[in-house]
Amino acid sequence: MTADEVARVLGVSQSTISRAFTATASISDEMRTRVMATAAELGYQPNVIARSLMTRRTNIVAIVLPNLTDPFYAVILDELTQRLQPRGCQTLLFVPTPGQEVDEILPTLLQYQVDGIIITSATVSSSMARACAKRETPVVLLNRYVPGLEIHAVSCDNVAGGRQMAEFLLGQHHRRPAFVTGQLRASTSMDRQSGFVARLKEDGVECLIEQGGDHTYQAGFDAALRLMRQSNPPDAIFFASDIMAFGGMDALRRNGFIIPDHVSIAGFNGVPMAAWASYDLTTIRHPFSQMADAALELLGFGDAEVASSPTTRLIHGELMDRGSTMSRSPELKRVRG
Amino acid sequence: MTADEVARVLGVSQSTISRAFTATASISDEMRTRVMATAAELGYQPNVIARSLMTRRTNIVAIVLPNLTDPFYAVILDELTQRLQPRGCQTLLFVPTPGQEVDEILPTLLQYQVDGIIITSATVSSSMARACAKRETPVVLLNRYVPGLEIHAVSCDNVAGGRQMAEFLLGQHHRRPAFVTGQLRASTSMDRQSGFVARLKEDGVECLIEQGGDHTYQAGFDAALRLMRQSNPPDAIFFASDIMAFGGMDALRRNGFIIPDHVSIAGFNGVPMAAWASYDLTTIRHPFSQMADAALELLGFGDAEVASSPTTRLIHGELMDRGSTMSRSPELKRVRG
DNA sequence: TGACTAAATGCATTCGTATGCATTGTTGAC
DNA sequence: GTCAACAATGCATACGAATGCATTTAGTCA
Known part of the structure; x- marks a missing residue:
């Protein structure tokens, strides 16, 4: 079921269908209502893959974790996904196998055109960091920082x-x-x-x-x-x-x-x-909560502007x-x- | 960096670039080597989003978990991702918020054109199950089964x-x-x-x-x-x-x-x-390992044919x-x- | 040597949606 | 009553890669 088919049923153009699903688009309330009704009836849902091709946004954030057996990472993953989902963002999970370097898997993540990458407890080579910067894919290291590396980082002090x-x-x-x-x-x-x-x-x-x-x-x-x-x-x-x-x-x-x-x-x-x-x-x-907030902010998901220069946020833990x-x-x- | 640009540099067509990255395509070894070399030099990586549009495969499997704080789900997630990654599949994670029904989030997952959905410890309405079947998106319930529901299920007995x-x-x-x-x-x-x-x-x-x-x-x-x-x-x-x-x-x-x-x-x-x-x-x-195997098999990721009729696999636990x-x-x- | 086959490549189209531009219709101000 | 401004819609194209078909080239066999 595509926008074209819905358009045909309604006798309108495909553009109109697309506009009905775009909040900011110029379309009459009546038409939007009609489109939505027909779409629901036909079971039409926009294909976000096709949309991503145009908008260059996938609404997917990649999270790299060394393992899932340590509850520490479960908490981190939990905090992050809970913040991403309300923003309409999905979490693409990646757990490198023991011998695997993060540098090896980054190209795979980039292929998926993710909107951002959060890497926990690992670092990346400076050349890979540059590759990400070139593609304008924001990367944040979480629970690790590397002084001098051109990359955002958030860590407990x-x-x-x-x-x-x-x-x-x-x-x-x-x-x-x-x-x-x-x-x-x-x-x-x-x-x-x-x-x-x-x-x-x-x-x-x-x-x-x-x-x-x-x-x-x-x-x-x-x-x-x-x-x-x-x-x-x-x-x-x-x-x-x-x-x-x-x-x-x-x-x-x-x-x-x-x-x-x-x-x-x-x-x-x-x-x-x-x-x-x-x-x-x-x-x-x-400070799990603060760390998650900071990571997303540096990814550009916060309200504030992101400093273009690599920033390291060290947050104090509590005894x-x-x-x-x-x-x-x-x-x-x-x-x- | 797109296939077109690589093609221009090499003085060949975009098709050739695409074929170099397709294992089964008809292309000479020499040309493939040249393409790969140039691609590496220019930092070209195929855009899997665009590819998905044509191939109708995203290589993404959605996994729905009720929470991450119970180590039980961490183990399940671990077993599943460890099997998916070698097959070139990524894991799209979804954790419904407490009040949220799985039925509400399934449309979102379907929008992402995922190749399969694994739902743990929850069930879906029969109408939603039909919607997935219509789109030919395989769905497997893990750690839950609903007799009579038209859906695959894997559970401990x-x-x-x-x-x-x-x-x-x-x-x-x-x-x-x-x-x-x-x-x-x-x-x-x-x-x-x-x-x-x-x-x-x-x-x-x-x-x-x-x-x-x-x-x-x-x-x-x-x-x-x-x-x-x-x-x-x-x-x-x-x-x-x-x-x-x-x-x-x-x-x-x-x-x-x-x-x-x-x-x-x-x-x-x-x-x-x-x-x-x-x-x-x-x-x-x-039987975590067997359960993960069974779930992926029913999703169609195994070697064996998948029974078209909904199958429930009950596996015995060990005291x-x-x-x-x-x-x-x-x-x-x-x-x- | 000629014809036939297979491999390698290019061309053109397709996937489903977003969006700039052109067009039409409507409203409001003077 | 006229013209401007704007809202609503259609048309056409672009996003980036895959692929069927046509074409060229090389290779093979009689």
């Missing part, structure tokens, strides 16, 4: 988050903290670590560094055991992400450790699960003080054993 | 799953089981309940029914407390879904109950989290016997107190 957590754990009199890394080259993990370590150092406190490997439950599980089984175990473990902390807590409890009595546990992300009673995890909560950490002050120690 | 769980809990000598429902009208929840209750009845065991309200952590949390605070509490609680069971377990533990000593807990879905040490939840595991349930045999009871 990971360095500041690391510092906040250090400050908090120092305030609770921890003297032997550990940090468990995520992926080695991930700036998110590295930034959290550097902020954390730097702030500890200011108080003359050393930090154990344990390689997690990747942001998974299992990685956290294994790392926690390695840390606690060494001769001089930490009194607090700060994991690069919540999901690793969950793994760590489960590993320790299964092996007889009491949290937070034997060791304090902290995470980073602030996923909803972190508030669940089983974990009750002290963490730095990402959630929960039950997985406790003060190591001498008084409390005596009470809790 | 919920009645059988309920029976399996009843059988298992009876085998563990539970005599006062309870079932916590999900959404009232959801067939998934009702079927699990009916299978569960029917099998219990065969052994003359009554079942408490507690209304959960919806498939959320909080609903499970509240329902568990209501159940255990009554004068004659159950010795086992079977929740309509894993996420509700997690809420239930957290609620009970926070209130001093020991699981499974005081009460056995079981769920349904078999999400990865159910295997985590904190919950170690006995559950019926959905995962874990630590959240324990035998109530007299001997054990004495040991564990």
Whole structure:
């Protein structure tokens, strides 16, 4: 069913059908009503593919996520789609397979003529960034930023988050903290670590560094055991992400450790699960809502003008003080054993 | 950058450019190589929107999910996209807002000329099903089926799953089981309940029914407390879904109950989290992988011919016997107190 | 060598909609 | 009553690629 057929039935031109479906077009109310009635009757719906060819807008935004198993990305995807749908935009989802680079899949996304691309927790080469700029397809990195790269970015301030957590754990009199890394080259993990370590150092406190490997439950599980089984175990473990902390807590409890009595546990992300009673995890909560707003604004979907020059928005996270950490002050120690 | 421009640079026709990008087209190897080289140099990529207009294939599959916060849907989405991407298909995601019916959003999806639609945990009206059939857009319901509706469906056998769980809990000598429902009208929840209750009845065991309200952590949390605070509490609680069971377990533990000593807990879905040490939840595991395979096959993405008549595939789940349930045999009871 | 076949390429049209321009009809102001 | 301004509509074309058909070229066989 095409606009042509509807036009024939009504004895008008195809242009009139098209105008009836265009809010700003010049068409009489009566004609629009008639067209709509006939269209509904015949089951006509404009073909947005054909429309896109003319308007050069697809109303599709591509979102690239490294995986769907980490609840962190589920939250991000949720926040983004909830904002896009009211604007008449659809979400084209892309999950690179483990070995796949984002650079490889970007051409595919561009082929789809998407109106914008949001890339989470990954970066792109400068040549690919230029290719997108040339096509005027806006790209925003979410949860990653690369200084000097010609591209918009929105991220939680990971360095500041690391510092906040250090400050908090120092305030609770921890003297032997550990940090468990995520992926080695991930700036998110590295930034959290550097902020954390730097702030500890200011108080003359050393930090154990344990390689997690990747942001998974299992990685956290294994790392926690390695840390606690060494001769001089930490009194607090700060994991690069919540999901690793969950793994760590489960590993320790299964092996007889009491949290937070034997060791304090902290995470980073602030996923909803972190508030669940089983974990009750002290963490730095990402400003999910603000991050989604900022990402869409930089994509050009906001009301404000978009700065043409690449902009990086760093947003502060919020420390959630929960039950997985406790003060190591001498008084409390005596009470809790 | 269009095929026309590449053609001009090479001094050939636009048809030749198109043929170079079509595997089956008649074109010399030498010419294809030249075209590809020039295309790469100029940064030309075929516009799949324009292509779709001619080929009537978009290589886009729409997936409708009720939410992203339940890990169950994250797993489903993950399984589906991982199968679609190697086939050159993209995933167009749609998450209806709470009040929104799937019937309302289907027209939007059809406008995008998607090659197929997968609808999870919801159904469509028969008139809408007919509209899709008319357009020859295949539709598959996933995790829901409606007998008599002219539409393909793939679902875990919920009645059988309920029976399996009843059988298992009876085998563990539970005599006062309870079932916590999900959404009232959801067939998934009702079927699990009916299978569960029917099998219990065969052994003359009554079942408490507690209304959960919806498939959320909080609903499970509240329902568990209501159940255990009554004068004659159950010795086992079977929740309509894993996420509700997690809420239930957290609620009970926070209130001093020991699981499974005081009460056995079981769920349904078999999400990865159910295997985590904190919950170690006995559950019926959905055959996620088989379900995804079946859904894509019915969409016409498999190797086999698709039956033209609407087909319902019911796949059996697998009972995962874990630590959240324990035998109530007299001997054990004495040991564990 | 000539005719016949197959491969390679160009030409022209098509997919379904949007839109600039021309045309017609209507209204209002002087 | 006349003319301007504007609203409403039709006509024709464009968007970018795919493809049926016609044409050319090369290759094959008798």
